[in-house]
Amino acid sequence: MNNITQKRTTRRTLLRGLTLAAAGTCLPAAVAHAATPAAAATATTETYTLTLTHLGRTGAPTADYTTYVVGVSGAAAAVKEKITESPATVTLQVPKGRYLLHSSINVYDPRIETDWIVQPRLDVDGDTTVVFDARTAEPVDILPPEAGAGYRLGGTFVEVSHEGGTAFASIVNSTPYLRTAHLGPAAEPGSVRQWFDTYWKGEKQGYALGYTFTSDRALTGIVRHPKAAELGTLTVRAVVPETGGGYGFLDLSPVGDTAVSLPHPFQVPGSTTFLITPDRGAWDLLYSAPTASEEATPNRYGASGVRVRAGATTLVTFDGPVFGPALDPAPGAKPAGLRTGNTLALDLALLADGDGHRPSAPLFEGSTTTLHRNGVLVGTRRGTPGRAEFTVPSARGDYRLSTTAARPGGRVTAAWTFTSAATAAPAELPLSVVRFTPELRPDGTAAPYTTSLVPVTVQGAAPATGVRCLTVSLSTDAGTTWNRVPMVGGLASVRTPAPGGTVSLRAELTDAVGNTLTQTQIGAYRVTAA
Numbered sequence: 001m002n003n004i005t006q007k008r009t010t011r012r013t014l015l016r017g018l019t020l021a022a023a024g025t026c027l028p029a030a031v032a033h034a035a036t037p038a039a040a041a042t043a044t045t046e047t048y049t050l051t052l053t054h055l056g057r058t059g060a061p062t063a064d065y066t067t068y069v070v071g072v073s074g075a076a077a078a079v080k081e082k083i084t085e086s087p088a089t090v091t092l093q094v095p096k097g098r099y100l101l102h103s104s105i106n107v108y109d110p111r112i113e114t115d116w117i118v119q120p121r122l123d124v125d126g127d128t129t130v131v132f133d134a135r136t137a138e139p140v141d142i143l144p145p146e147a148g149a150g151y152r153l154g155g156t157f158v159e160v161s162h163e164g165g166t167a168f169a170s171i172v173n174s175t176p177y178l179r180t181a182h183l184g185p186a187a188e189p190g191s192v193r194q195w196f197d198t199y200w201k202g203e204k205q206g207y208a209l210g211y212t213f214t215s216d217r218a219l220t221g222i223v224r225h226p227k228a229a230e231l232g233t234l235t236v237r238a239v240v241p242e243t244g245g246g247y248g249f250l251d252l253s254p255v256g257d258t259a260v261s262l263p264h265p266f267q268v269p270g271s272t273t274f275l276i277t278p279d280r281g282a283w284d285l286l287y288s289a290p291t292a293s294e295e296a297t298p299n300r301y302g303a304s305g306v307r308v309r310a311g312a313t314t315l316v317t318f319d320g321p322v323f324g325p326a327l328d329p330a331p332g333a334k335p336a337g338l339r340t341g342n343t344l345a346l347d348l349a350l351l352a353d354g355d356g357h358r359p360s361a362p363l364f365e366g367s368t369t370t371l372h373r374n375g376v377l378v379g380t381r382r383g384t385p386g387r388a389e390f391t392v393p394s395a396r397g398d399y400r401l402s403t404t405a406a407r408p409g410g411r412v413t414a415a416w417t418f419t420s421a422a423t424a425a426p427a428e429l430p431l432s433v434v435r436f437t438p439e440l441r442p443d444g445t446a447a448p449y450t451t452s453l454v455p456v457t458v459q460g461a462a463p464a465t466g467v468r469c470l471t472v473s474l475s476t477d478a479g480t481t482w483n484r485v486p487m488v489g490g491l492a493s494v495r496t497p498a499p500g501g502t503v504s505l506r507a508e509l510t511d512a513v514g515n516t517l518t519q520t521q522i523g524a525y526r527v528t529a530a
Helices: 074-078 461-465
Strands: 018-020 026-028 047-055 065-073 080-084 089-095 097-107 113-124 128-133 138-142 150-162 165-173 178-182 192-201 206-215 222-224 232-238 246-254 264-268 270-276 283-288 300-306 313-318 324-326 337-340 343-347 349-352 366-373 376-382 387-391 397-407 410-420 432-436 451-460 467-475 491-495 502-511 516-527
Touching (some): 065 074, 065 150, 074 089, 074 097, 089 097, 138 150, 138 192, 150 178, 192 246, 232 246, 232 283, 264 270, 300 313, 324 410, 324 432, 324 516, 349 410, 366 387, 376 387, 432 461, 432 502, 432 516, 451 502, 461 502, 467 491
Parallel strands (some): 047 128, 113 178, 138 222, 206 270, 232 313
Antiparallel strands (some): 047 089, 065 080, 065 097, 097 113, 138 178, 150 165, 150 192, 232 270, 246 264, 246 283, 283 300, 324 349, 337 343, 343 387, 366 376, 366 397, 397 410, 410 516, 432 451, 451 491, 467 502, 502 516
């Protein structure tokens, strides 16, 4: 029998918060359905008999089902009952209140199919009988615009709300043969949300087709056959890491909702492409880079809130240069530097990739973070790049904080000066970083003897206070000598050296308040060999 566990891994079939451990049938995914005996109600709770009958596609009683009784509101809210491998008709005692019921009835001949019947509203105020009849179900007919595409995974989800309570039902299917049906009276308008997500593999690209609905009922079947022009294209490119190529894995899933997600392997260096329904909203991407062995921990990057447009291509690149410090632009994100009482902490993505994605296990050969106060060494920390914590006096002082990490083929260093004192509440340190985003070839290299305008972007405190001065310097001999380059409208003019050489970059910044940054990236990117 298939089972669902609470483990997530990037190289298996995924349900956000759940894992489908075996394939070949449909499973009700019990996110919130840990078995809780309905009879556990106290002696003072008003209870009634709930009778559940299950009929197969021939109309005959069937015992091949899995049914959930989930309380939504009132005294029923605590009820989460699972019934399986039982007679066709079962009875149980349940408290008065509002319930969500759903039942999957399986068919095995001539192929594996499932009928999923959902009753989003059951008000129990007396003895009640519910009949789950597979003959009422209609097909979930969602197909990509490629006749030969193969089905890989799908998930169907229902969320019901009532009087402040919420209940959830879901089913994961590893075959495309799913039928659904609404059962019972309509619920309140807008109280039933339902969404479908399916993944397919075509000859040259994959498909991620998702649809959402809000109404007063669960859906009885669905038909969606989108045309290629109605879909948006997502191309994910991965540059070969310093450890070498191999197979990387891309996991994509819709933002926000509980959803199925399927890791997709592809050759690195290289790219993979999906055609996606734009109306499904934003998507979360998780990329796992190749590893030297199966036992090694992969370096992972995430990208959140990626959107596509019909007829357009969205490109996301992982694990490519220029590697360097990056701040999280999301509203409410944790600051890179924080002063809490007498503690000064740094938590910075020092080795983010060229698109600013933060690595989970960056490749580095040594990392040091050092803090000085009023010219006196406070301490040195070694370990994870860009992470350190120091205890400092509460009085105001002049600080110099520097962090550096050596990586294969280069080194990244950032050094800041600022003043700081203890405050009543945690205070963000006035740190800034600079991002260099040159146009590079798919392998992360640039052509030799060419001059290009490299975008230079400032993140952190300086954009808020204002930038007093920003200069960029170039080195083509790994930092032995430096030459300042022209800057025009946020673009630095950079000329690449001979084939096989490297480009190193340095930014020196002073903000309007006097805080400074000196950021150096040795071996920022390579020049294509002859």
